Amino acid sequence: MIQIPYYPGCTLKNKASNFETSALAAARALGLELVELPRWNCCGAVFSLSSDDLMRHIAPTNIFLRVQEMNRDHLVEDEYRLVTFCSMCFNVLRRTNQRLRESLEDRNKINDFSYLETETYQGRVEIVHLLELLRSMGWDKIQERVHKPLTGLKVAPYYGCMLLRPKDVGIDDPERPTIQEELLRSLGAEPVDFPLKLRCCGSYQTVPDKDLVANLAYDILSRAQKAGAEAITTSCPLCAFNLDFRQKEIQEKYPMFLPIPVFYFSQLMAIAFGLPQEVFGLAGHYANPRTLLATKGYLQATSPLEGGEG
Amino acid sequence: MNEPEKMDLITIYILSRQYHVPAGSTILTALEYAGFKLKKGVGCREGFCGACASLYRLQGDYKLHGGLGCATVVQPEMQIVQLPYTPAPKAIYHLEELEPVPEVFTHLYPELYRCLSCNTCTKICPQDLQVMDYIQAAVRGDLEQAADLSFDCIQCGLCSARCPAEITQFNVALLARRLVGRYLAKKGKYVEDRIKEVEASKFTAGYQELQDLSPEDLKKRYFERELNNLIF
Amino acid sequence: MVRKIKLQAKNREFCRKISELSGEVVMLCEQCGTCAGSCPMSAEMDITPSQMIRLVQLGQEAVLENKTFWVCASCYTCTVRCPRGIDPAKVAEALRQVKLRQAIDYIQIDEISSEEAKKLPSVALVAAFRKMTG
Numbered sequence: 001m002i003q004i005p006y007y008p009g010c011t012l013k014n015k016a017s018n019f020e021t022s023a024l025a026a027a028r029a030l031g032l033e034l035v036e037l038p039r040w041n042c043c044g045a046v047f048s049l050s051s052d053d054l055m056r057h058i059a060p061t062n063i064f065l066r067v068q069e070m071n072r073d074h075l076v077e078d079e080y081r082l083v084t085f086c087s088m089c090f091n092v093l094r095r096t097n098q099r100l101r102e103s104l105e106d107r108n109k110i111n112d113f114s115y116l117e118t119e120t121y122q123g124r125v126e127i128v129h130l131l132e133l134l135r136s137m138g139w140d141k142i143q144e145r146v147h148k149p150l151t152g153l154k155v156a157p158y159y160g161c162m163l164l165r166p167k168d169v170g171i172d173d174p175e176r177p178t179i180q181e182e183l184l185r186s187l188g189a190e191p192v193d194f195p196l197k198l199r200c201c202g203s204y205q206t207v208p209d210k211d212l213v214a215n216l217a218y219d220i221l222s223r224a225q226k227a228g229a230e231a232i233t234t235s236c237p238l239c240a241f242n243l244d245f246r247q248k249e250i251q252e253k254y255p256m257f258l259p260i261p262v263f264y265f266s267q268l269m270a271i272a273f274g275l276p277q278e279v280f281g282l283a284g285h286y287a288n289p290r291t292l293l294a295t296k297g298y299l300q301a302t303s304p305l306e307g308g309e310g
Numbered sequence: 311m312n313e314p315e316k317m318d319l320i321t322i323y324i325l326s327r328q329y330h331v332p333a334g335s336t337i338l339t340a341l342e343y344a345g346f347k348l349k350k351g352v353g354c355r356e357g358f359c360g361a362c363a364s365l366y367r368l369q370g371d372y373k374l375h376g377g378l379g380c381a382t383v384v385q386p387e388m389q390i391v392q393l394p395y396t397p398a399p400k401a402i403y404h405l406e407e408l409e410p411v412p413e414v415f416t417h418l419y420p421e422l423y424r425c426l427s428c429n430t431c432t433k434i435c436p437q438d439l440q441v442m443d444y445i446q447a448a449v450r451g452d453l454e455q456a457a458d459l460s461f462d463c464i465q466c467g468l469c470s471a472r473c474p475a476e477i478t479q480f481n482v483a484l485l486a487r488r489l490v491g492r493y494l495a496k497k498g499k500y501v502e503d504r505i506k507e508v509e510a511s512k513f514t515a516g517y518q519e520l521q522d523l524s525p526e527d528l529k530k531r532y533f534e535r536e537l538n539n540l541i542f
Numbered sequence: 543m544v545r546k547i548k549l550q551a552k553n554r555e556f557c558r559k560i561s562e563l564s565g566e567v568v569m570l571c572e573q574c575g576t577c578a579g580s581c582p583m584s585a586e587m588d589i590t591p592s593q594m595i596r597l598v599q600l601g602q603e604a605v606l607e608n609k610t611f612w613v614c615a616s617c618y619t620c621t622v623r624c625p626r627g628i629d630p631a632k633v634a635e636a637l638r639q640v641k642l643r644q645a646i647d648y649i650q651i652d653e654i655s656s657e658e659a660k661k662l663p664s665v666a667l668v669a670a671f672r673k674m675t676g
Contacts, residue, residue: 014412014451015663041427041446045669046616049635051565055474056672059427088665116429165618166629174622200582200617204669207662208649212586212613238665245661416659416667420651423667424675449664 003076004133005067009089009237010042010195016086016237016252016264018281023085023130023266025279029145030137034083037078045088046204047095054109060096061110064125065117081126083133085266087236091162094127094169107164129163131179131235131265132171139186147274149188153296156192156229156267157181158220160239161200174198180233183265187272194227196220201242213242214249221250221260230292233265240264245286261289271298313489323389337364337379337390351394355380360464363436366390376468396467398478410493412451419482424475425449431469438461438466441469441479448482454494456486469532553601560598563576564636570626571595577620577630586613591620598633611637612648612674635673642676649674 012020027034041062048056053308067082084090101123111120134142157180164170164177172179175198181191199220202213221243224232234240244262251257262285270279271293277300282289293299319330322340338352353361362379370385379392384478401418408414415422422445431441444459460483469479507513523531561568571592573588587610589597597605611634620630641648651671654662 010450010666010668011663011665039443041442042425042449042664042668044426044664044672046672048672049629049632050563050617050639051632052563053639055426055428058429061676062427065537086665088669114429116432161615161617161619166621198619200615200619202583203615203617204666204673205583205613205615206666207654207658207670208674209586210658212583237663238669241663241666255553266613412664413660416654416664417656420654420659420667421671423664424651424671449668451664504630 001028001033002127003035004035005064005070005076005082006036006078007043007082007084007089007093008036008041009084009086011237012086012123016240016284018284019085019237019264019266021242021279022264022270022281024031025275026266026273027130027133029273030134030141031277032133034043035070037063037070037082038075039069040066040182041194043089043092045092047092054106054113057096057099057106058110058114060093061100061114061121062098062117063093064097064121065114067121068121069117069212080124081128082127083130085130085235085264087129087160087162087234088238089170090127090129090171095166097123097125097127098169129171131163131183131237134183135179136274141180142186142269143188146187146272148272148285148298150184150268150272150296150298151188153189153268153292153298154192154228154230155184155189155263156194156224156227156232157197157265158201158224158234158239158243158262159197159233161198161203163235164198167300180235182267184233184268187268189268189272192224192227192229194224196223196228201239203238203242206238206242206246208247211253213246214253217243217246218250218257221247222254222257225258225260229260231279231289232260232262233268234262235265259287261285261287261292263289320384320386322384322387325391326389331384333383333384333386336378336383337366337377337384337392338362340384340390341379341392351379351392353380358382358464360466361394362389363393363396363466363468365393365468374434374472376472377434377467378436378464378466381436393468393471396471396478398467398470398481400478400481403485405488405492410453410489412448412453414489415448415451415482415486418485419478421471421475421477422448422482425477426475428474430472430474431477434468434472436466437464437466444478444483444486445479448486453486453490456483457490460487547600547602549600554601555601556600556603557601560633560636560640563639564629564632566628566630566632566636567664568595568628568633569600570628572626574625576623576625580619580623581614582617582619583613583615591634594637595628595630595633598637606637606641610634614638616673638673642674645676647675651658 008020008140041059044056044059070076158178164172164174167174184191203218206213240262247259267281318333320333322329322331324344331340331343351362353359357378357380364377364379366375367389425445427442429442435441440459446454447455463480463483465480573592575592578592581591584590588608589610594610603638614634616631618631
């Protein structure tokens with residue numbers, strides 16, 4: 001088993017725990033032991049964009065130091081990659097790492113400020129998104145692990161913002177990405193392309209203005225449905241919330257809207273790998289995923305009570 | 311007649327005014343030696359109540375330090391001010407109506423999510439607690455870790471005074487500890503058993519006997535008690 | 543609508559301040575409108591992202607009273623598409639910061655209903671508070 005440090009991020013520990021469960025299980029099935037940092041803090045969710053702000057870069061820097069500490073304490077051996085699943089966390093961590101690597105002055109100031117830390121950060125850690133890790137393994141390796149190909153499942157991969165933008169941080173081309181499609185194909189599913197797969201779901205605007213997010217999400221989901229999608233995949237708990245849980249607001253506004261389940265890509269991996277049903281994480285949904293999965297034959301007959309509320 | 315011992319006096323600054331106080335004094339005893347009569351910012355005098363929060367700076371050190379007045383020994387050229395009270399929002403809640411879930415913080419202390427993980431709170435804590443870590447545990451929804459790491463918090467308020475995100479760490483921790491104690495911690499069966507015994511009047515006669523004793527007899531009984539038979 | 547303005551030192555100063563805070567050379571903007579066309583939030587904005595940058599170029603401090611930069615979702619679509627390599631998202635952040643550093647928050651966190659508070663994932667709250675509270 002290859003052991004790599006893993007950063008969950010706050011949301012994967014409560015509201016999006018199904019993302020963590022399914023992803024860790026899928027990774028393990030591929031021979032990847034993703035070892036959680038023994039001590040970590042919230043990354044801050046968004047990268048601070050003002051030129052003079054160093055304060056908001058401290059949180060990610062702490063996280064980089066924890067990777068160093070894992071190595072120092074032999075919880076991993078000479079492994080300075082840090083894997084994360086949440087797109088928001090990924091974006092903050094990679095951008096902050098980039099900023100610190102580019103500026104000795106910023107590094108010095110933060111290291112000096114964080115005098116309670118036992119080490120300093122000099123840019124050693126490399127941030128890796130799980131999808132990048134899978135791609136580097138080779139899609140054929142992923143395909144080899146599939147026991148229950150998701151044949152006939154039409155899935156629209158939704159990218160959102162944080163995985164791809166800005167260009168020098170993204171895991172794929174910001175205008176024509178293919179990484180999720182490649183994953184879906186290796187799982188036997190049928191990726192459905194649609195024009196709004198890169199459009200922002202509204203992100204944190206869901207806090208002050210859920211109506212705005214309902215509109216954006218409606219556009220995205222209905223376009224995907226028009227293109228023939230039966231399900232959506234995402235890599236971001238905020239996108240998942242806006243596209244899944246805000247379907248309640250969408251239905252109130254657009255009564256003709258039909259619910260469509262939103263999955264984390266790892267959940268489809270877990271299903272395709274034939275892993276135990278507990279790790280599918282189907283309880284954390286709003287739009288019920290069980291009907292679709294049962295119809296396609298991916299679920300064993302179990303209690304119909306588990307699943308979404310929608 | 312012996313010569314009175316020459317006291318070793320050192321210079322300190324209280325509210326920026328210079329005083330000479332005996333070396334080895336604590337901040338509180340130094341204040342009193344200097345003539346201040348303490349009505350606020352003083353309590354148990356033994357590091358437990360959190361009333362005597364103080365801020366100070368040391369010579370040649372730009373850092374602002376936090377300490378308890380009763381437990382911090384003064385040093386030459388120390389500059390001191392007390393911070394007897396930090397205004398803090400205290401959410402009103404009924405513990406019985408809450409559930410031990412992360413969402414309690416979103417509802418009662420939403421500013422918690424402004425935490426920058428900067429460790430400013432940890433740096434000022436006079437109890438050397440991992441304040442940032444317990445706040446982050448609360449952000450993550452890990453109530454037990456938040457309760458565990460904040461256990462020795464005496465609510466002195468210095469963390470909240472310094473926090474750039476304006477969180478009141480000690481009230482967040484208090485809520486976590488109360489929820490854990492009420493809902494998540496293992497119940498002590500011995501406590502329940504004892505309560506049943508008390509309600510069954512097992513100890514009533516014994517207490518009555520003691521209450522009926524004269525003060526002299528009570529004293530006699532006290533000193534003759536068998537320490538090995540204490541009920542623990 | 544045509545409005546006459548007279549550029550003064552204070553306008554240059556405001557433009558310089560925003561350029562420095564954002565780290566962007568706003569004077570490079572040629573007003574092509576690509577950012578405005580790409581922005582998913584533009585329907586909710588009172589002025590478009592390109593108009594926002596124009597006002598910054600002209601040092602018009604009144605741009606701080608617009609809703610545009612508050613509605614920005616920091617999606618970086620404008621960032622990847624600007625033909626002159628400007629990052630309008632950073633300009634929006636600078637404008638937000640000017641307001642937030644005056645202790646003027648865009649959202650009042652205690653006004654979030656308890657029902658919403660229970661539903662929202664922590665990533666949403668952390669992000670919103672960082673962008674809209676000071």
